[in-house]
Amino acid sequence: MSSIKPLNGIKIIDFTHVQAGPACTQMLAWFGADVIKVERPGAGDVTRSQLRDIPDVDALYFTMLNSNKRSLTLDTKQPEGKVVLEKLIKESDVLVENFGPGALDRMGFTWERIQELNPKMIVASVKGFSDGHHYDDLKVYENVAQCAGGAASTTGFWDGPPTVSAAALGDSNTGMHLAIGILTAIIGRQQTGKGQRVACAMQDAVLNLCRVKMRDQLRLDKLGYLEEYPQYPQYPQYPQYPQYPQYPQYPQYPQYPHGTFSDVVPRGGNAGGGGQPGWVLKCKGWQTDPNAYIYFTVQGHAWAPICDAIGKPEWKTDPDYVTPKARQPHIMDIFATIEGWLADKTKFEAVDILRKFDIPCSPVLTMKELLHDPSLRASGSIVEVPHKERGSYFTVGSPIKFSDLKPEITGSPLLGEHTDEVLAELGYSKDQIGNLRESKAV
Numbered sequence: 535m536s537s538i539k540p541l542n543g544i545k546i547i548d549f550t551h552v553q554a555g556p557a558c559t560q561m562l563a564w565f566g567a568d569v570i571k572v573e574r575p576g577a578g579d580v581t582r583s584q585l586r587d588i589p590d591v592d593a594l595y596f597t598m599l600n601s602n603k604r605s606l607t608l609d610t611k612q613p614e615g616k617v618v619l620e621k622l623i624k625e626s627d628v629l630v631e632n633f634g635p636g637a638l639d640r641m642g643f644t645w646e647r648i649q650e651l652n653p654k655m656i657v658a659s660v661k662g663f664s665d666g667h668h669y670d671d672l673k674v675y676e677n678v679a680q681c682a683g684g685a686a687s688t689t690g691f692w693d694g695p696p697t698v699s700a701a702a703l704g705d706s707n708t709g710m711h712l713a714i715g716i717l718t719a720i721i722g723r724q725q726t727g728k729g730q731r732v733a734c735a736m737q738d739a740v741l742n743l744c745r746v747k748m749r750d751q752l753r754l755d756k757l758g759y760l761e762e763y764p765q766y767p768q769y770p771q772y773p774q775y776p777q778y779p780q781y782p783q784y785p786q787y788p789q790y791p792h793g794t795f796s797d798v799v800p801r802g803g804n805a806g807g808g809g810q811p812g813w814v815l816k817c818k819g820w821q822t823d824p825n826a827y828i829y830f831t832v833q834g835h836a837w838a839p840i841c842d843a844i845g846k847p848e849w850k851t852d853p854d855y856v857t858p859k860a861r862q863p864h865i866m867d868i869f870a871t872i873e874g875w876l877a878d879k880t881k882f883e884a885v886d887i888l889r890k891f892d893i894p895c896s897p898v899l900t901m902k903e904l905l906h907d908p909s910l911r912a913s914g915s916i917v918e919v920p921h922k923e924r925g926s927y928f929t930v931g932s933p934i935k936f937s938d939l940k941p942e943i944t945g946s947p948l949l950g951e952h953t954d955e956v957l958a959e960l961g962y963s964k965d966q967i968g969n970l971r972e973s974k975a976v
C-alpha cells in the first residue's frame with residue numbers, strides 16, 4: 535500500500551459548515567488533500583455544539599464530518615482577516631463553501647475577485663437551488679432539499695404524508711456530488727491551467743438520485759398506470775383481476791386515492807422498483823422487535839429457487855405464478871405466504887437460508903448492529919479514531935476502497951487548533967500572529 539495519497543499536494547480552503555460541505559471536504563481529506571477548515575473565532579462550525587453528548591466537548595455531529603482536517607479560526611469580515619484569506623487563496627487550489635446565498639460575495643470574495651487573486655482557483659459551492667432558479671434565494675437544510683428534489687413526494691406509504699428518508703440525500707449526497715465536480719475541475723485545470731466554479735444544488739443532487747421516479751412519471755404520463763406499484767391491481771383497466779377490486783383481504787394496504795393512479799407518481803411503500811418486486815417482510819419476533827424484518831426481492835429469474843426455498847415447488851409451474859406479470863396482481867399474497875414461512879426464523883436465520891438459493895435479500899439492520907458489525911470494522915467502513923478531548927469515538931469511514939490507498943481516518947481538529955501553524959506557513963511571524971489574535975481577527 536502506497537504511503538503517498540492521490541490528493542497529496544492539493545490545498546483546500548474549507549469554508550463549509552453543518553453537513554453538506556463538510557462531508558465533501560472530509561472525503562477529499564481522507565484521500566490526501568490538505569483541508570484547512572476556516573471557522574469564525576470563538577464559535578466555529580455550529581455543529582461543534584449541536585446535540586452534544588459530553589458537555590463542552592465537540593459534538594459527534596462535528597467530529598464525524600470533519601476528520602483529517604486542520605482548523606484555522608479567522609474572522610473574514612475584519613480587514614486583517616480578509617488579508618489572511620487573500621493570502622490563503624493565493625496559495626490554495628480549491629475553496630469549498632456552503633454558506634447561504636450571496637454570503638461569500640457579501641464578504642467581498644466574489645468569483646471575479648478570487649480569480650484576480652488566483653486564476654487557478656477552483657471555487658466549489660453547495661446551495662439549496664441552482665443559480666437563476668426561482669428559489670435561488672432560499673436557505674436550505676436536508677429535509678427541505680428532500681422535499682424540493684422529489685424524494686419526499688415519492689417516499690412513504692400512500693395513506694400517509696410525504697416522508698423524508700433518514701439517509702442524508704440532501705446534505706452528504708450533495709457533498710459527494712460536489713466532490714466529483716471538484717476532482718473533475720482539478721483534472722480540467724491540468725489541461726487548461728485555469729480554475730473554474732463548480733456548483734451543486736441540493737435539489738439537483740436529490741433529483742439525480744430520484745431518476746427512476748422521474749422515469750415513472752414519464753411512464754405514468756404515457757400509460758396511466760405503473761405495473762410494479764402496489765396500487766396496480768386496482769387499476770380499472772384490469773378487470774381480469776376481479777378478485778382484487780379493492781384489496782379487501784388486505785385492509786392494511788388500502789388502495790391509493792380513489793382506487794386508481796392519479797397523474798403523479800404515488801408513494802409505493804416498500805415496493806421494489808424495476809422488474810424486481812420486493813417488500814419488507816416480518817420475521818420471528820416482529821411483535822416486539824421493530825426491526826425483525828428482512829427485505830425480500832422476487833427477482834424474475836430466481837422464481838424457481840424462491841419456490842424451493844419457501845417450500846412451494848408447485849408455484850414453479852402454476853400459471854398464476856410462473857411469470858412476473860402473472861404474479862404482480864397478487865404479489866402481496868405471495869409476500870404473505872413468505873411471511874408465513876419466515877414466522878419461525880429470525881432475520882439472520884432467514885437470510886442464511888435464502889443466500890443458499892441466491893435470492894437477493896438482507897436483514898433490516900439497526901444502527902447498533904451496524905456499529906458492532908465485525909465485517910464493517912474489518913473493512914474500515916466503521917472506524918474508531920482518537921480525539922484530544924473526548925477520547926476515541928466511532929465514525930463512518932470511507933465507503934470507497936482502493937487497492938493502493940487505505941484512508942487513515944484521524945480525529946477532527948479542535949477549534950483553531952492549527953491557527954498558528956497555518957499562519958506561520960503563510961509567512962506570518964510570531965509577533966504578527968500575536969497582533970492578529972489581539973485584534974480578534976483569528
Ligand code: CAO
Nearest residue numbers: 552553554573574609610611632633634640661662673674
Ligand atoms: N468570519 C466571518 N463571518 C463568517 C465566517 C467567518 N469565518 N463564516 C461565516 N460567516 C458569516 C457569513 O459571511 C454569513 O454572513 P452574512 O449572511 O451576514 O453575509 C454568515 O456567517 C453565515 O451565513 P449562512 O447563511 O451560511 O448561515 P445560516 O446559519 O444563516 O444558514 C444554512 C445556514 C445551512 C441554511 C445556509 O448556510 C445555507 O442555506 N447554505 C447553503 C445550503 C446548504 O449547504 N445547506 C445544507 C447545510 S447542511 O444541513
